Amino acid sequence: MTATLRDRGECALLEEIRRTVPAQGRVVLGPGDDAAVLAPSRHPLILTTDAMVEGVHFRRGWLTPRALGRRAFAVSVSDVAAMGGRPIAALLGVAARPDMPAAELREIVRGVRVGAGTVGAALAGGNLAAARELSLTVAVLGEAPWRPITRAGGHVGDQLFVTGDLGGAAFGLRLLAGARSIGRGASAVRRWQRPVPRLRAGAALARGKIASAMIDLSDGLLVDAARLCRASGVGARLCGDRLPLAPAVRRLPARGARALAFAGGEDYELLFAVPPARLDALAAVRRTLGCRVTHIGELVRSRGVRVVDARGRALALPRQTGHEHFASP
Amino acid sequence: MTATLRDRGECALLEEIRRTVPAQGRVVLGPGDDAAVLAPSRHPLILTTDAMVEGVHFRRGWLTPRALGRRAFAVSVSDVAAMGGRPIAALLGVAARPDMPAAELREIVRGVRVGAGTVGAALAGGNLAAARELSLTVAVLGEAPWRPITRAGGHVGDQLFVTGDLGGAAFGLRLLAGARSIGRGASAVRRWQRPVPRLRAGAALARGKIASAMIDLSDGLLVDAARLCRASGVGARLCGDRLPLAPAVRRLPARGARALAFAGGEDYELLFAVPPARLDALAAVRRTLGCRVTHIGELVRSRGVRVVDARGRALALPRQTGHEHFASP
Numbered sequence: 001m002t003a004t005l006r007d008r009g010e011c012a013l014l015e016e017i018r019r020t021v022p023a024q025g026r027v028v029l030g031p032g033d034d035a036a037v038l039a040p041s042r043h044p045l046i047l048t049t050d051a052m053v054e055g056v057h058f059r060r061g062w063l064t065p066r067a068l069g070r071r072a073f074a075v076s077v078s079d080v081a082a083m084g085g086r087p088i089a090a091l092l093g094v095a096a097r098p099d100m101p102a103a104e105l106r107e108i109v110r111g112v113r114v115g116a117g118t119v120g121a122a123l124a125g126g127n128l129a130a131a132r133e134l135s136l137t138v139a140v141l142g143e144a145p146w147r148p149i150t151r152a153g154g155h156v157g158d159q160l161f162v163t164g165d166l167g168g169a170a171f172g173l174r175l176l177a178g179a180r181s182i183g184r185g186a187s188a189v190r191r192w193q194r195p196v197p198r199l200r201a202g203a204a205l206a207r208g209k210i211a212s213a214m215i216d217l218s219d220g221l222l223v224d225a226a227r228l229c230r231a232s233g234v235g236a237r238l239c240g241d242r243l244p245l246a247p248a249v250r251r252l253p254a255r256g257a258r259a260l261a262f263a264g265g266e267d268y269e270l271l272f273a274v275p276p277a278r279l280d281a282l283a284a285v286r287r288t289l290g291c292r293v294t295h296i297g298e299l300v301r302s303r304g305v306r307v308v309d310a311r312g313r314a315l316a317l318p319r320q321t322g323h324e325h326f327a328s329p
Numbered sequence: 330m331t332a333t334l335r336d337r338g339e340c341a342l343l344e345e346i347r348r349t350v351p352a353q354g355r356v357v358l359g360p361g362d363d364a365a366v367l368a369p370s371r372h373p374l375i376l377t378t379d380a381m382v383e384g385v386h387f388r389r390g391w392l393t394p395r396a397l398g399r400r401a402f403a404v405s406v407s408d409v410a411a412m413g414g415r416p417i418a419a420l421l422g423v424a425a426r427p428d429m430p431a432a433e434l435r436e437i438v439r440g441v442r443v444g445a446g447t448v449g450a451a452l453a454g455g456n457l458a459a460a461r462e463l464s465l466t467v468a469v470l471g472e473a474p475w476r477p478i479t480r481a482g483g484h485v486g487d488q489l490f491v492t493g494d495l496g497g498a499a500f501g502l503r504l505l506a507g508a509r510s511i512g513r514g515a516s517a518v519r520r521w522q523r524p525v526p527r528l529r530a531g532a533a534l535a536r537g538k539i540a541s542a543m544i545d546l547s548d549g550l551l552v553d554a555a556r557l558c559r560a561s562g563v564g565a566r567l568c569g570d571r572l573p574l575a576p577a578v579r580r581l582p583a584r585g586a587r588a589l590a591f592a593g594g595e596d597y598e599l600l601f602a603v604p605p606a607r608l609d610a611l612a613a614v615r616r617t618l619g620c621r622v623t624h625i626g627e628l629v630r631s632r633g634v635r636v637v638d639a640r641g642r643a644l645a646l647p648r649q650t651g652h653e654h655f656a657s658p
Contacts, residue, residue: 011552028373033479033560034411034545035377035471040370044357048364049420049468051458082363091378093422093466129380133461137422139378139468142364150362216363223340231362 005105006098010128013102017109017126025122026088036124038089038141046142048079054134062176063193065104068136069111071193075218076138077119078197078268082216084149084206085142087199089124090116092138095131112138119199146206149272154213154232158273160297161282163198163289166221167257168246170264188248195268201289202270210281211272220265225305228271238297240307240315258315262307273299334434335427339457342431346438346455354451355417365453367418367470375471377408383463391505392522394433397465398440400522404547405467406448407526407597411545413478413535414471416528418453419445421467424460441467448528475535478601483542483561487602489626490611492527492618495550496586497575499593517577524597530618531599539610540601549594554634557600567626569636569644587644591636602628 005013014032023030029037052058052072063071073090080087092112096105105128113123121140172192175185182189198216205211215228221238229236243261250257274282286293300306307315334342343361352359358366381387381401392400402419409416421441425434434457442452450469501521504514511518527545534540544557550567558565572590579586603611615622629635636644 029477029479033481034408034543035375035414035469037412037473037477038374038376040373042369044369045367045374045470046364047367047418047420047453047468047470049422049454049456049466051422051424051456051466053424053458053460055461056459079363083366085364089376091376091468093378093380093468095380095382095464124376125378127378127380127466129382129464130385131382131462131464132384135424135458135460135464137378137380137456137466139376139420139422140364141374141376141470144366148358148366150358152362214363 002101002103004099005096005102008102013105014128020109021113021123025120027122027124031125036089038124041088041143043143043145044148046080046083046085046144046148047139048076049137049139050076050079051135051137065107066111067193069108070115071195072136072138073112073115074195074197075268076140077121077199078195078216080140080142081197081199081202082214082270083144084146084202084214085144086203087119087121087140087142089122089141090138091124092126092136094126095129095135097132097134098130100134108136119197149206149211149214151213151215151228151231154228154234154273154299155275156234156299156301158212158275158299159279159295160236160238160271160273160299161293162244162269162271162296163201163293164267164269164291165244165246166267166269167249167260167264169195169266170260171246171249173266184251185248188246191246192266195266197268198270198291201291204285204289205272208281208285210274210278210285212275214270214272217267217269217271218265220263221271222262222305224271229299229303229305232299234299235301235303236297236305237300238305238307239310241310242294242296244292244294331430331432333428334425334431337431342434343457349438350442350452354449356451356453360454365418367453370417370472372472372474373477375409375412375414375473375477376468377405378466378468379405379408380464380466394436395440396522398437399444400524401465401467402441402444403524403526404597405469406450406528407524407545409469409471410526410528410531411543411599412473413475413531413543414473415532416448416450416469416471418451418470419467420453421455421465423455424458424464426461426463427459429463437465448526478535478540478543480542480544480557480560483557483563483602483628484604485563485628485630487541487604487628488608488624489565489567489600489602489628490622491573491598491600491625492530492622493596493598493620494573494575495596495598496578496589496593498524498595499589500575500578502595513580514577517575520575521595524595526597527599527620530620533614533618534601537610537614539603539607539614541604543599543601546596546598546600547594549592550600551591551634553600558628558632558634561628563628564630564632565626565634566629567634567636568639570639571623571625573621573623
């Protein structure tokens with residue numbers, strides 16, 4: 001019989017997890033005491049948190065518990081990447097049904113631990129609470145060895161770039177949610193299941209003082225570009241034909257592909273602005289970023305985000321407007 | 330009509346909250362960007378997180394939304410107090426039903442902000458997600474200007490002390506849960522609603538190198554004393570007649586009062602061990618701790634926690650064993 005959280009009990013579970021999560025890296029005192037203790041940092045600190053709620057952000061069958069933990073960490077640490085920072089440690093808050101198998105919790109924790117380890121950070125502690133639905137809240141502490149890149153530093157004339165490719169995660173999520181045969185969409189499903197935080201690219205853009213403004217794409221390019229524009233007090237013109245589409249999305253009809261890339265969300269790529277005077281610097285580091293970088297538009301004076309085709313004509317925008325948690329369906 | 334989270338929409342809500350939470354104190358960049366940025370700290374860092382889930386830790390009618398936010402912060406920062414640390418900043422993760430009034434969310438955020446401000450910390454950022462039940466997850470970043478006090482430093486012969494008084498929060502919680510007339514228990518209800526994190530006492534005990542081991546009392550004295558003992562590799566003898574009972578609890582029959590004080594939980598007082606050679610140092614700072622301190626026992630060689638009366642005879646332990654989230658009812 002499979003032991004559940006209730007069978008094992010909170011104290012025993014925490015003790016067990018403590019043993020699998022050693023103090024490492026910058027963590028002087030890891031899970032198991034009142035709080036974690038970390039070595040001092042000389043740099044400004046970065047703090048962020050994000051959550052994944054069952055039935056809202058994911059369903060249990062869509063990914064293994066280990067992949068779930070890994071994804072929760074990736075989604076949170078992506079915000080550190082978007083500041084050009086370096087992650088140090090993560091805290092994992094789990095709210096779970098008492099009838100969840102204890103083995104699943106172990107795998108979730110392992111996923112967070114592995115995800116953190118992959119980028120040189122450590123799982124420093126966490127919390128376990130009973131709830132009616134599973135949710136993971138991951139807080140990440142990072143540091144900024146270089147001046148952090150906010151959303152607010154963009155100027156008219158700065159050129160807009162995006163890392164990696166777009167639309168894959170949203171397409172993968174639709175395949176999972178639709179329970180259709182995934183077939184040739186397997187790469188898109190993986191794209192949703194396992195986002196890659198662009199820490200190397202973000203840090204290089206900060207170190208080289210290349211990007212003037214940056215944001216990670218969690219809610220879709222249109223929504224997130226509008227956020228960057230609003231914070232910077234500018235507008236944006238995006239070239240709809242230039243978007244780097246994810247491989248599985250490229251095979252779709254153009255209009256549907258564009259809708260996914262513009263409004264799908266959950267790509268966790270970086271959108272950043274580069275002043276004309278720093279374009280040479282971008283070209284110089286481009287090969288070291290760990291991913292492709294595509295020029296997709298520029299910041300302009302007139303507010304709002306406009307999408308044009310290669311000839312500069314306005315392109316119809318997809319009606320879907322990215323992820324809005326509290327929107328009516 | 331009252332606007333709900335769904336009416337207002339996530340983006341508008343976050344923008345609104347951003348305006349009410351200015352960057353302050355050590356926060357260089359507050360809510361509204363990808364992540365918060367904080368001024369560097371010269372000291373080791375402290376990280377902790379805790380959660381309050383509706384229906385598990387609280388019910389909506391038990392306290393106002395503002396008090397709920399304040400309590401969530403207090404419960405998390407109590408772990409920083411238990412290390413002898415100083416809080417710097419908090420992150421608030423809210424999972425809420427879309428039909429929750431937006432005004433309640435504003436009040437929850439205000440509660441966290443006020444609670445943090447009271448102890449010199451700042452609300453640096455957070456996250457908002459849709460869910461079926463309300464839960465608050467608060468992560469706190471602190472620093473350790475003095476060597477942190479873990480649970481593991483206790484030795485045989487160290488004397489055990491507790492701050493404040495015990496049993497009040499558990500009694501208050503029962504009154505709330507029982508929906509009986511609260512009458513003379515009002516002070517106990519307030520005790521549950523508004524725990525006071527013992528930051529001043531914790532810091533003084535660390536600064537003066539007075540406590541060898543320390544833990545905050547979240548799950549009841551017996552459970553938490555056993556944790557301190559296990560970590561330190563010792564046992565404890567507690568004097569049952571010496572416990573500082575909360576005023577409302579003192580009026581109860583002795584056996585019931587003792588059960589609340591030993592096993593009730595949620596007092597968020599500090600339990601700490603003091604080596605004989607540091608008792609004078611404790612006496613010297615006692616008036617500066619901001620709360621009473623009571624001598625309740627000592628660390629002994631034989632494992633486990635034993636409770637005795639004033640004459641050293643074993644006292645029957647309450648059967649209730651503190652808070653276990655996943656225990657069967």
